[in-house]
Amino acid sequence: MARNMHPEETERRILDSARRLFAEKGYEKTSIQDILNDLNLSKGGLYHHFKSKEAILDQLNDDEWAVASHLLDELIGRKDMNALEKLRTLLVSAVDAPDHLDLVRSQLELLKDPAFFTANMRFWSTKLPEYFLSIIEMGVQDGSIPTTYPKEAAQLLALLGNYWLMPCFYPADRDELEHRIRCLTTMLNAIGVPAFDEALISQAVKGLTALMPEEVAKSV
Amino acid sequence: MARNMHPEETERRILDSARRLFAEKGYEKTSIQDILNDLNLSKGGLYHHFKSKEAILDQLNDDEWAVASHLLDELIGRKDMNALEKLRTLLVSAVDAPDHLDLVRSQLELLKDPAFFTANMRFWSTKLPEYFLSIIEMGVQDGSIPTTYPKEAAQLLALLGNYWLMPCFYPADRDELEHRIRCLTTMLNAIGVPAFDEALISQAVKGLTALMPEEVAKSV
Structure with a gap:
């Protein structure tokens, strides 16, 4: 009974458990029952918060995006960095955050589903470039990102970073990944x-290597 | 009866009619009945050759790919061009061939369908890069394409040429398209x-402008 008095806490526990189980087993192989067993929760207790496994994943992704948006807002206001440093901080947050990488890895199988893949591609071509564009435009203003292609750069960072660099879409071993990142x-x-200095290149290689399908990662 | 004695000719007539009608009305809005009316053909006469409208489109795309592969084979054997000139010839064939552009335009609506979109993206990330790679590797040999990134360049030509440059995925007016091509x-x-000299840039702008959704193209 006590649990029901804190519905937000239950929701948080479901999301934490799902995040961990998705990361361990993959989204596809995790069942609602696995989450119920993990939390010792009743079916009704879960469905009161989420109507499906897909709804849990959507919430995890929405939360991730809220964190990323918050980071962007926070960075935009900082006076101690120029825009290029802010852009690098954003990119580091994408390749060097264990929670984020776990969430991406848990969805690698799901990305083979045409509807899910298409929805991701749409996000990467529309909303995500806007996220980068605000910082790049600041860099044009403060001189740290001296580009005449701000919009194109924002689109390419979103597309190439999330699609072309991903070993699940374009298979590569560690060295090939590094070569690809140096090309970019x-x-x-x-x-x-x-945007990419040697420190970020190393972090990107490490982060993206962690997203390799297991059989490849093991042989590296 | 005479027609049935030449099944290949009937198939050719169906494909020619479908290609023209798809280009005029779009794939989605063209019915099997439209093709039958156009050719004065019976339903049985068509289904003898193609079991669905999708099968006709698949055949048109396969034929296109056969033409492109033939062009590649022919180019590879030519002694009067270096590899860079061969690569440019391939790229011109993609942006300056009315039949090819008509076929692409007829499928713009269809590209919104997740299964069709995903199949296209897979083709652009796997088979199409190999097509470019053979020529780029010749260019590394003959010195006309002095790159240390042959594989990456082949992947990017296929991905960016078919996805990022396309105004149906990344909306742009004519000037924005030219800016994007100059960025590439x-x-x-x-x-x-x-690969892109001024002549190819002009041809690419013209070809890709022809692939704009109509309402935009009109306002240009």
């Missing part, structure tokens, strides 16, 4: 967006 | 793949 670095430098 | 040109030059 050279291209972005050429259009005046020096 | 700068990036490819930076990795040693000077």
Whole structure:
């Protein structure tokens, strides 16, 4: 009974458990029953909060996006960094955050589903570029990102970072991934967006290697 | 009766009619009945050759790919061009061939369908890069494409050329398209793949403008 008096806490426990189980077993192989067993919760107790497993995943992704948006808002207001440093901080948050990487990894199988894949591609081509664009435009203003292609750079960071760099879509071993990231670095430098320095390249290689399908990662 | 004695000719007539009607009305809005009316053909006569409208589209796309593969084979054997000129010839064939552009335009609506979109993205990430890679590797050999990123360049030409440059996925007016193509040109030059010269840039702008959703193209 006590639990029902704190519905937000129950919701938080369901999300935490789902996040952990999705990361361990993958989204597809995790059942609602697994989450119920993990929490010692009744079916009704869960369905009161989420009408399906998909709704739980949507909430986890929405929460992630809320964190990313909050980080962006916070960065935009900071006076101690130029825009290029802010852009790098955003990119580091994408490749060096264990929780974020776990959530992405748990959805790798799901990305083979056409409807889910198409929805992701749409997000990466519409909403995500706007997220990068606000910082890049600040960089044009403060001179730290001297590009005449702010919109294009924002679109390419979102598309190439989430699709082309991903070993699940474009298979690669660790060295091939590093080569690919250096290719992107050279291209972005050429259009005046020096987002990737050696530190970020290392972090990106490490983060993306963690997103390899297991059989490949093991052989590396 | 005479018609049935030439099944290949009937098939050719069906494909020609479908190609023209798809281009005029779009794939979605063209019915099997439209094709039958156009050819004065019976339903049985058509279903003998194609079991569905989708099968006709698949055949048109397969035929296109056969033409492209043939062009590649032919180009590879030519002694009067270096590999860079061969690559440009391939790219011109994609942006300056009325039949090809008509076929692409007829499928713009269909590309919103998740299954069709996902199948196309898979083709662009797997088979199409191999098509470009054979020529780029020749260019590394003959010195006309001095890149250390042949595989990456092949993947990016296929992905960015078919997805990022397409105004149906990334809306743009004519000037924005030209700016985007110049951005791609700068990036490819930076990795040693000077595929786009001024002539190709103009042809690409013209070809891709023809693939704009109608309401935008009219206002240009």
